[in-house]
Amino acid sequence: MVSIVSVAQKHPSNWRGIVQLLGGIGRRNPLPLVSLTLLTIIGNTRTGLYVLSLGGITEALIVQNRRQAIMWALVFLGAGVMEQLYWPFRNHLRSIVVDDAGVLLQKRVLLKSAQVPLEHYEHAPFFNALTRANDDLGGRSGTIISLVFDLLQVLILFASILAPVWFIDARIVGMVVIGCIPLFISTWHTAHTYYEVKTRNAPIELYASKLSDLILQRDAAAEIRLFGTGPRLVQRWLGARNNVAEQSIRAVGIVTRSQFAGEIFVAMSMAAAITLLVHNLLNGRAPLGSLVAVVFAIVWSIDMVGGLAYVTRAVRENGAFLNDVFVFEEEATRFQRPAPAIASRSTGPMKVRLKNASFRYPDTDRDVVHNLNLEIAAGEHIALLGENGAGKSTLVRLIAGLYTPTIGRVYQDDSIATDNRDDIGAVFQDFERWQLPLRDNVGFGNINQISDDTAIHRALEKSDLGNLPQELEDGLDTWLGREFGERDLSGGQWQRLAIARAFFRNARLLILDEPTAALDPLAEQRLFERFRELAAGKTAITISHRIGPARSADRILVMDRGQVIEDGTHESLMNRNGMYASMFRSQQEWYNHDSGETD
Amino acid sequence: MSSGSNSLVAIQPLLGESKRSLLSRVRSFIWLIGKLAETIPLPFICWLGMNILQGSMPPFQIWASGKLVNAIQVRIDGHQANPWLWAILMASGLAGSRLLAPTKSWCEAAIHEQGVPAVHSRVLERTTEVDLALLEYQAFHDVALRIAEQANQTLKETLKTLGDILTNVIPIIGAILIISRIHWLLVAALFLPLIPLLAVSLRQGDLVWSALSKQTRDRRIAQYIAARFSDRQAAKEIRLFGLADELIQRWEVHFTATRKEMRGKITRAFLRLQLGGTGADVISYAVLIWAITGRFVHLTAADITVLMGAFMTIGNQSFQLQQATLDIGKHGGFAADVRAFLNLPAPCAVIPTSATIPPQPLSITLDHVSFAYPGATANVIDDVNLTIPVGQTLAIVGENGAGKTTLLKLILGLYQPDSGRIFFGDRDLQSIPIVERQALMAAVFQSFSRYPESILENITIPKGHDAAELERVISEAGLDRMIADVPDGIETILSPDLGGIDLSGGQWQRLAIARAAYRNATILALDEPTAALDPLAEVDIFKRFAQLSDNRTTILISHRLGMTRLADRIIVIEHGKITEDGTHAQLLRNNHHYAELWEMQSRWYR
Incomplete structure (x- = not known):
């Protein structure tokens, strides 16, 4: 997608971010970081010992010198023990450092995001920055740290493998290093080409994943079967995949050619190195036993080069997300609102007042709520009606303090509205x-x-879920939902759980967004009763999706295009003969025909 | 006896996890490789050849290095020999292995990009073809999801495992052959100590594996919690209920706690594993040095060179081989799942037929039909008899869970009754080919599909265009204004992530209605077609309903009794049985459940 590309291009280097991150970890918990660095440096010299002792043993065995053989075998085994201790301890230390990195970064982003007012979640640049920065940040910061240490490891390995060879003939080392340069460069480009193809194909991949979700989720299963859309969907999925495949294979083709060119240089340098080696052996400048060791050193060191190029590249590319974090932090700081003090604790139902309040989403040019003046008395029960998009949800979010008015003021009791208080309860749709x-x-x-x-338990009982804990294996501590639990609830049960949550709150103001989903009439009736119980003795605002039941509210507000166009009781609004009356009658029509028959 | 339990028998191997023998896993592993090979034979054979060649390079190079040492020694002793020939052979062994690598990875990419999706697509395809009731069965759906989600990654890993085995087994076999030619006792000395090591590694490997999977769960929970902070819905509750601090604290617990606890365990398990390896090395070296310097076996410099080269090769490759062997077990389990999944019966597979039968209006008869969901004991539909004459509009009313949607899906042939039969006219529904059924029936389901395609495609899928027909259904569903308003008209893509737009729930619902209407079927089923609409839009759809049900047999499920009363006939379902059957007026006179429901809804409007 566009955003991914732009980020990758905007900041080609991420080393500064990585250094900052390492500094942060060092300040937080220096010991594991330092130990890991030292261990990586010392532990990886072992490969040099392998090469050295391999040559030593071979030569000692050739000349039948048992003491020498035992000595070199001990060195070899020592290097083996070193290696065997290295991996577990490295993994242990690395896991600590990696966790530190994750905690350091992700916690920062979580804290910051929680301080940004909710309306900015509707603001695409901010929301995208947040999603990108927050997405598995803990895991990704671990990956980058691991890569940095991998890089250090590969460097030391490379050097330590070639060090013993240096003493036999420095020219051999020179040959290997020079011969590897083209391979290093071509591998570097390889990683880049893959990254580019992946970025370019992100939208197609997204489309394919949407299709496969559609196929795999059960929602569409009935329709797919009845309409016979299965083959078409699979064919489209495969088409999208093949589209990606074509580009990937083309990229791989280019990469293969450049890799092959690199490998030819490697082959030539190997040939040159071996020529030098054989020369030395023939002249007696090197013992016969060194052949095996030098050959292994050449093979191993060249194996390292690919890894070196790959890891260096990966550090840069995986580090790109650090930028996302910095971009997000910039954005978030711009919007951050100092948390206002919680209003002095009053008792009894809350009263609400809007004074010339308008609201529009950031970077839009249309008021969703326009110049609204409204007073809701303590303990009043309000029904809020209107078509989809009329501004009902925005209005209740303003009242709850979740949104800040662009112009004008919203008051909870007599103080400026805020979401930082513990006496507002809500059940959102x-x-x-x-x-x-x-x-x-x-x-x-x-x-x-x-x-x-x-x-x-009391809250569960009040919302008709009193038996739920007994039905579940671990009672209240049973994990719910498909994600981590064994037990998913039905839509109705989740709904009632949301109500239980509201019951559990000592709310003075209650906001209820009625469900439009297919509840059967009896269930709906029970829901209304629960809502009523919940609202008793509180100020309540109900967004109503059924016009009939709204009539029992103290006061009905009808919204249209961001304004309250009607305000009154059922009777007064029916007399007024406006939108409410017409909505009511259009519904009534369906129920009142022949209603005489009921009697 | 019920189809529910029958289909469960079919999926039993998929549900019982890891009960498979190693042998059957290995067989499935080979089967899956075969499937991959079959989709893209040429690159596969090329890839296979590259691996085998690459694997035989190290033994070749070791053999040449022995010859080289020998020739150098002869030359140093002043005799005639040509070390350069052997040097060239040895160097070409080294270089060959390098030069093969790019071609191998090219073949691998071709298999990854074309072979893997081809196999993956068969899994997706089979998901759309298996019995609907089975797919809706939770345990099975979990399996299907797991297979499909892992397919891409695991298929690639399966291929990699095979490659690893080839490039590691061949050098090891080669090395053994080379050593055994020097002296067979040396083979025993080098390999016997490895046997206890393998036993240890399998046990420790299990331990590490289980510790890691426990971590995975905690990591997933941590990820889930963190993701709530960038989720609009949860962001509301986090602010309103003041949950931020609590959630961040929990995030940290799940992110680090298990890892702290497991870290020590894993490190200790690894240490045991690794030190076991050192022990084996000590024994091997002791035997080697004792045997050679004690002159129990007499070896030349060339022999020793070869021996050490082979010994190093074995040491290098055996760890990777061990890893690859463990992977066969793991991926073999997956392969067996895929195999069982693709072998499931596919009652809903679309088999195109040449004969296109013009759909005839047909009456529908249910004869003692019962149905239970797979794995459930209670019948959801219990001995239902029902006849729907041609052209009738039938409304089904009842509480959630009473069996309304199940009955509808039975009539549409999406579920197979456990007992009893369903007739369309005088033909048994089971005997009507799927393609013909699809031409006969259309439906708007509660959970209709939202295709990430254009508006046009969303309406016409999977049929072709018919301009006049398209115009008719667009206006019937009341979509004209929306289509005029959106940027690319009827070609607008309905997915904001793909550069298109999103529709409101109500607009999607109208689109689903248009899609059903476009099929011009003689039987139309509507399951809660107005659930996502606001009251005014609902009334609008109610008004169009008469037009939709005109000339068709129509079956409607709705909780809005104001809508169902328009039907020619209403049935009330309770606990899987039809308890009331008649017109609106008749049912009101009966004064049972329907009358009660009607009273409840209509009193608001008096």
Whole structure:
């Protein structure tokens, strides 16, 4: 996608970010970082010892010198023990450093994102920066740290393998190093070409993954079968894949040619190195036993070159995300709002006032809520009606303090509205199905009481889920949802869980977004009753999707294009004969015909 | 006896995890490789050849190095010999292995890019063809998802495993042959100590594996929690309920806690594993030095050179071979799953027929039909008898979970009844070919599809264009205004991620209605067609309903009794049985469940 490309191009080098990250880890927890660095440097000299002792043993065996053979065998075994200790300890230390990196970066982004006002989530540049920065940040920062140490490791290995050869004939080392340069360059380009192809094909990959999701998720399964769309979808998926494949294979073709050219140089340098070696052997300048060791050193060191180029490249490319983090932090700091103090704790239902309040999303030019003046008395029950897109959800978000008005003011009681308070409860239409234990799904309503089992059971009972904990294996601590749990709930149960969450909160103002999903009439009826219980003694604002039930509210507000166009009781609005009356009648029509027959 | 339990028998091998013997896993591994090879034979054979060649280079080079040492020694002793010939052979062994690599990776890329998707697409295809009730069965769906999600990665790894085995086994076999030609006792000395080591490694490997998979779960939970912070929906609740601190703390716990706990365990397991390796090395070297310097075997410098080269080669490759062997077991399990999955019966496979039968209006008869979901004991539909005459509009009413949608899917032939039969006219539904059924019936399901394609494609899929027909359904579904408003008209792509736009829930629903109408089927089923609409839009669709159901047999499920009362006939379903059957007026007079529901809904509007 465009964004990925632009980021990759904007910042070709990420070494500065990596150094910053390492500095951060060092300040946080220096010991593992330092130990890991030392271990990497010391531990990887072992390969040189292998080469040295391999030559030593071979020569000692040829000349039948048992003492020498044992000595060199001990060196070889020593290098072996070194290696065998190296890997576990390196992995151990690396895992600590990698975790430090993850915690350091991701926590920073999480904290920062939680301080950004909600309306910016609708602002594409910010939201994209957030998504990109936050996506598996913990994992990715670990990867980059691992790569940095891999790079150090490969460098030391390369040097230590060639060091013993240097003493036999420095020209051999020179040959190998020079011969490897073209390969290094071509491997470097290889990594780059793959990256480019991958970036360019991201939209097609996305399309293919959307298709395969559609095929695999059960939602569309019935339609796919009845309409016979399966073959078409699979064919399109394969088409998209083949489209990517064509480009990838073409890229691989180019890469193969340049790799091949690199390998020809390597082959030539190998031939030259071996010529030198044989010369030395024939002249008696090197012992016969050194042949095996030098050949292995040549093979190993050349193997390292590919790895060296690859890792160097990978460090740069994987480091690109560090930029995303910096971009996000810049964006977030721009929007960050100092958390206002929580209003002094009052009791009883909340009152709400909007004064000339308008709201538009960042970077848009249309008010979603326009110049609204509204007062909601303490304890009043409001039904909010209107077509999709009329501004109902925006209005309740302003009232809840989730959005800040662009112009004008919103007051909760007598202070400026904020979302940083503990006396507003809400059940949103798109409530969250927390893929966490049952306890959290209720307890998140009032985090301070999350360990209070009795209170949680009470909230569950009030929302008709009293039996749920007994049905579950681990009671309140059962993980819910398909993500990590064994047990998924039905749509209705998740809905009631969201209500339980609201029950669990000691709210003075309650916001309820009724579900439009297919609830059967009885279930819907029960839901209305729950809502009513929940709202008793509180100020309540209900976004209503059924016009009939809205009539029982104290006051009905009808919204259209960001404004409240009607405001009153059912009777007054029916008399007014405006939008509410016409909506009501259009529904009534379906129910009142022949209604005489009921009696 | 029920189809539900029958189909469960078919998927049993997929549900019972890791019960497969090693032999069957290896067989499946080979089978899967065969599938890959079959889709793209030429690059595969080329790739195979490259691996075999590459694998035989090290033994060749070791053999040449022995000859080289021998020739040098002869030359030093002042005799006639040509070391340069052997030097060239040895160098070409080294260079050959390098020069083969780019071609090998080219072949590998071709298999990755073309062979792997071809096999992967068969899994996707089979997902659209297996029995619907089976796919909806949770345990099976999990398996299907797992196979499809892992297909790409695991197929590539499977190929890599085969390559690793070839490039490691061949050098080791070569090295053994070379050593055994020097002295067979040396083979025993070098290999016997490896046997206990392998046993240790298998056990420790399991230990590490289980520790790692525990970490994976915690990591996934941490990722899930972190992702809530960039999720619009969750962001609301995080702010309103003040959850940020709590969630960040939990993120850290899941991100690090298990890792801290497991770190020590893994390190210790690795240490044991590695030190076992050192022990084996000590024994091998002791035997070697004792045997050679004690002159129990007499070896030349060339022999010793070859021996040490072979010994190093074995040491290098055996670790990788061990890894690859473990991978066969792992990927063999996956291969067996894929095999079982692709062998499942495919009742919904589209088999094109040449004969196109013009759809005839048909009556529908259900004769003692019962149905239970796979794995469930209770019947969802219990002994239902029902006849729907040609052209009738039938409404099905009932609570959620009563069996309405199940009944509809049985009538549409998407589920097979466990007992009883369904007739279209006088033909048994089971005997009607799938293509003919598809021409006969259309539906708007509760969970209709949202194709990431153009508006046009969303309506016409998978049929061709018919301009006049298209215009008709667009206006019938009330989509004209939306299409006029969007940037590319009917060609607009419906996916914001792909540079298109998104529709509201209501607009998607209208699109689903248009898609069903476009098929011009004689039987039309509508399952909650207005669920996502606001009240005014709902009324609008209600008004179009008469037009949609005109000239068709129509089956409607809706909770909005204001809509269902328009039907010619209403049936009420409770616990899988039809409890009421009649017109709106008749059912009101019956004064049962329907009347109660009607009362509940209509009183708001009095």
